[in-house]
Amino acid sequence: MKKLKLSMRARYFMEGYSFISLWLIGFLMFMAIPLGRSMYYSFHALKVSKDGLIATFVGMDHFRAAFTTDVNFLPLLKETMVSTLTQVPLILIFSLFCAILLNRGMIGKTFFRGVFFLPVIIASGAILSKLMDQGAANLPIFYNQNLYNKLSAFIPGDILETLLKSAESLTLVMWDSGVQILIFLAGLQTISISLYEAAKCDGATAWESFWKITFPMIMPMMLVNTLFSIVSSFTKADNQIMSHILNVVFKNNDFGYGSAMGWIYFVFIFLILGVVFLLFRKSLSATEGRK
Amino acid sequence: MLKEAASTVRPADMEPLSTRLRASGKLDRAAKRSFRVIHVAFYYLVILSLTFVFLYPLLYMVSKSMMQMQDVADATVQWIPKKLSFHNYSLAWNALNFWGGFANSAIISFGSAVLQILSCSLVGYGFARYRFPGYMMCFVLLLFTFLVPPQTIVVPLYLFFSDLGWINTHLPFVIPSLFGHGLKGALFVLIFVQFYRRMPNVLEEAARIDGAGPFRTYWRIMFPLAKPAMLIVFLFSVVWHWNDSFEPNTYLTTPDFYNLSQRLAMFYGTNNQAAETMSQMTSGSIGMAPTGLNQIMAGCILTILPILILYLFVQRHFVESVERSGIAGE
Numbered sequence: 001m002k003k004l005k006l007s008m009r010a011r012y013f014m015e016g017y018s019f020i021s022l023w024l025i026g027f028l029m030f031m032a033i034p035l036g037r038s039m040y041y042s043f044h045a046l047k048v049s050k051d052g053l054i055a056t057f058v059g060m061d062h063f064r065a066a067f068t069t070d071v072n073f074l075p076l077l078k079e080t081m082v083s084t085l086t087q088v089p090l091i092l093i094f095s096l097f098c099a100i101l102l103n104r105g106m107i108g109k110t111f112f113r114g115v116f117f118l119p120v121i122i123a124s125g126a127i128l129s130k131l132m133d134q135g136a137a138n139l140p141i142f143y144n145q146n147l148y149n150k151l152s153a154f155i156p157g158d159i160l161e162t163l164l165k166s167a168e169s170l171t172l173v174m175w176d177s178g179v180q181i182l183i184f185l186a187g188l189q190t191i192s193i194s195l196y197e198a199a200k201c202d203g204a205t206a207w208e209s210f211w212k213i214t215f216p217m218i219m220p221m222m223l224v225n226t227l228f229s230i231v232s233s234f235t236k237a238d239n240q241i242m243s244h245i246l247n248v249v250f251k252n253n254d255f256g257y258g259s260a261m262g263w264i265y266f267v268f269i270f271l272i273l274g275v276v277f278l279l280f281r282k283s284l285s286a287t288e289g290r291k
Numbered sequence: 292m293l294k295e296a297a298s299t300v301r302p303a304d305m306e307p308l309s310t311r312l313r314a315s316g317k318l319d320r321a322a323k324r325s326f327r328v329i330h331v332a333f334y335y336l337v338i339l340s341l342t343f344v345f346l347y348p349l350l351y352m353v354s355k356s357m358m359q360m361q362d363v364a365d366a367t368v369q370w371i372p373k374k375l376s377f378h379n380y381s382l383a384w385n386a387l388n389f390w391g392g393f394a395n396s397a398i399i400s401f402g403s404a405v406l407q408i409l410s411c412s413l414v415g416y417g418f419a420r421y422r423f424p425g426y427m428m429c430f431v432l433l434l435f436t437f438l439v440p441p442q443t444i445v446v447p448l449y450l451f452f453s454d455l456g457w458i459n460t461h462l463p464f465v466i467p468s469l470f471g472h473g474l475k476g477a478l479f480v481l482i483f484v485q486f487y488r489r490m491p492n493v494l495e496e497a498a499r500i501d502g503a504g505p506f507r508t509y510w511r512i513m514f515p516l517a518k519p520a521m522l523i524v525f526l527f528s529v530v531w532h533w534n535d536s537f538e539p540n541t542y543l544t545t546p547d548f549y550n551l552s553q554r555l556a557m558f559y560g561t562n563n564q565a566a567e568t569m570s571q572m573t574s575g576s577i578g579m580a581p582t583g584l585n586q587i588m589a590g591c592i593l594t595i596l597p598i599l600i601l602y603l604f605v606q607r608h609f610v611e612s613v614e615r616s617g618i619a620g621e
Contacts, residue, residue, distance in 0.1 A: 016504045019417025020429060023409055023480065024442050026470025031436050031447065037447035099484045103337055114606045122348055123601055127555070127591050159617050174344060186613050227438075235440050235537070242537060250541075255446045262443035267385065269440060 042260035048253060055256075062260030073261060076240045077268065084272075088229045089110035089172055092222065094170075095177035099213075113185075120178035163233045176233070182226045186216070187221035216283070227273065234269050241265055318484035356380065379589035386558055386589055392551035393597065395543070398461050399550060400532035403468040407479055407528050408521050410471040415483025416509050420492070437477035441537060449541055463542040464532065473530055474538065479524045486520035487513065519612035526602070526609055533598050550595045558590050 006014065042062055044055040064071050102113055190212065199209040235242070245265075249258035335502040350370070356379050358372040418430060452463045471480055490513065498508040539550050549557065602609075 014420070016417055016421025016426075018423060020414050021469040021507075021511075023414040023433075024429070026410075026467065026472040026476075027432060027436065030467045030472045031439065031444070034444035034447035034451065035439070037344070037450075038444050041446060044349075098341065101334075101341070106335075106338075109492050111609055112338060112342060114602075115345050117606075117609070118345055118349070118602075121534075121598055122595060127534070127595060139535075166454075174341075175462040231438060231440075235442075242442050245445070246537075246540065249446055249449075255450075258444075259446045262440070262445070266440055266443045269438070274437060281549065 038259040038262060041256050041262050044256050046255040058256070062257045063264065065257065066264055068263055073241075076244055077265070080234070080239060080241050081268065081272075084230060084233045087233060088226065089174070090173045091177045091180060091229050092169070092225055094173055095180035095225065096218070096222075098177070099188055100179070102185055103188045114132055116181055117178050119175040122175070122181075125267050176229070179232075180229060183221050183225055183228070184218065187218050191217045219280070219283050223276075226276050226280070230269070230272060230276065234265075252281045352588045352591050356383075356583050356592050358585045360585070363600070379586045380593065383558070383586050383590040383593055386586070387551065387554045387593060389545075389551075389593060392549060392554045395461070395548060396533055396551040396552070398595070399464045399539070402461065402465045402530045403473055404528035405533050406465060406468040407473060408524050410469055411462060411476060411524060412483045412514060412517055413509070413522070414471045415480045416487050416513060418480065419487035420495075432479060433477055436472070437475075445541055452542060456544055458549045459545055461518050464538065468618070474528070474535060479528065482524055483517065483520055486517055490516065522605060522608055522612045526605060529596055529601065548609040555590050555594045558587060563569045 041055070043059060044056060045058045045061075047054045047056075099114055101117060102109075106112070194211050195217075199213060204212065235240075241261075245258050245261050248254050248261065264284055354370050354372070355386065357375055357377070358375060359376050359378070418426075418433070448463075448525055449458075452458060455462075457463050457466075464473065494512050494516075495508050498512050499505075534552060536556065539553050543549055543553065543570065546554075546557070
């Protein structure tokens with residue numbers, strides 16, 4: 001076999017391309033072309049006929065319909081956004097707390113760690129929706145102890161109700177935070193102990209060294225976790241928007257409108273992710289400087 | 292005089308309580324030890340209660356699935372059924388048509404997982420070790436792939452697969468995995484990128500000097516070293532494919548081809564013979580708990596049992612792998 005005459009540099013580039021070529025082909029087939037086609041569909045009305053799909057151009061009609069005539073879409077979108085924005089911070093706080101708890105030597109370390117990652121396995125898909133149907137997703141503590149009546153003397157009703165509601169959804173938060181605990185735990189392991197020792201010598205309390213050492217060092221994982229939580233909560237199995245889109249597409253066979261809703265949803269998610277990136281930019285550049 | 296008094300008071304005020312106690316001799320060794328005991332006890336209390344909350348759904352499922360109808364309705368029975376019965380399991384086993392669903396789920400999740408390990412690792416190595424024109428753009432596209440929600444592209448993909456005649460087969464799950472895509476494929480590529488970036492490249496240089504080509508170097512040297520990352524990708528891929536309901540609901544449309552979690556979702560849903568007869572049997576009695584709760588829970592247990600067993604086996608290695616593979620990024 002005759003070897004191609006290439007300079008060292010060109011050969012190096014070719015090797016790189018050949019490693020990722022598999023992914024690039026996949027990207028074209030399963031991402032780029034479908035994205036383009038769904039963009040095309042969202043501006044067209046599609047009819048299924050014998051010769052395949054017939055597309056007629058309708059302009060922005062689908063997008064207008066989503067915001068004006070569809071009675072389900074906007075409330076569902078709002079509901080999804082609100083639940084994501086309230087749950088993601090809770091997930092982050094809770095999983096960081098758990099990771100710190102798990103990050104110290106103790107009896108039965110392996111057992112506890114195994115249990116804390118269990119939600120990754122149980123709490124997804126069909127199981128979760130079955131459990132929620134049966135009311136098992138709520139911890140019974142808050143009902144059994146008649147907490148509402150006891151506390152309503154001290155706290156105004158409206159505030160108390162939202163408080164209790166978020167306490168109820170705490171179980172859901174806990175079940176969603178398996179992967180996040182994992183990532184935080186791995187992040188905590190990378191912080192060198194000598195930093196804490198130095199801080200201790202300088203007289204820092206545990207509280208201070210958490211805010212001055214652990215928190216800044218864990219910031220990149222915070223970003224990873226925030227992104228992961230947002231993306232996974234938008235694509236969760238019990239997500240109302242997803243089932244709405246599936247209904248429109250496969251029950252009503254309205255491919256164009258389904259694609260348009262998919263795009264609106266995508267744009268909303270992207271906006272939220274953009275805001276997250278802006279918020280994290282400052283603290284991330286601070287950590288970069290420290291390295 | 293006043294000045295002197297002030298100076299004697301102030302330092303004591305400013306120092307923390309423990310120092311003052313120690314200075315006054317009140318905090319001797321025994322007290323210190325009891326402080327520590329309380330601290331540790333509190334720590335275990337917190338972690339045990341959290342453990343209970345994490346185990347709660349599992350315990351709930353196990354306990355309810357062992358109960359018979361009278362026990363479910365009986366308010367005095369909380370956790371432990373009066374009479375142990377495995378009858379629910381055999382009922383659920385038949386209603387789920389367990390082996391059929393299991394075979395489908397297993398082919399989808401294990402097939403995709405193995406292919407994703409092979410392809411994502413190869414691509415991840417390329418991203419970790421090579422810089423070429425357009426590298427940044429490819430990497431941004433990789434991140435972009437992770438962020439695109441599947442429902443945005445579900446319509447064209449469905450039409451694409453149905454044109455190829457792949458609906459009601461396993462191909463829509465397996466083929467994208469072969470190309471490093473599929474369910475959360477971009478995330479797995481990123482895990483491998485992180486892992487390979489942290490590896491020293493001395494080994495590769497040695498292999499290259501000994502005359503191995505780039506692919507041989509990758510396949511013989513680097514790939515076998517990536518076991519921690521492989522384990523994580525394998526477990527995540529299996530579990531996520533196993534529990535996913537969006538893609539199966541889209542691509543597997545006839546009940547004969549349903550996987551386990553779809554069958555579970557259909558369990559006690561509509562057009563299910565067993566469910567209808569069961570609900571007729573129970574609807575007559577008053578004060579009944581939700582129909583067939585115990586059987587549904589038995590079905591849940593059966594559905595997750597295979598991955599639960601898998602998890603029990605790899606759990607110990609799994610946690611270690613997470614720490615070693617640099618999944619958290621730098």
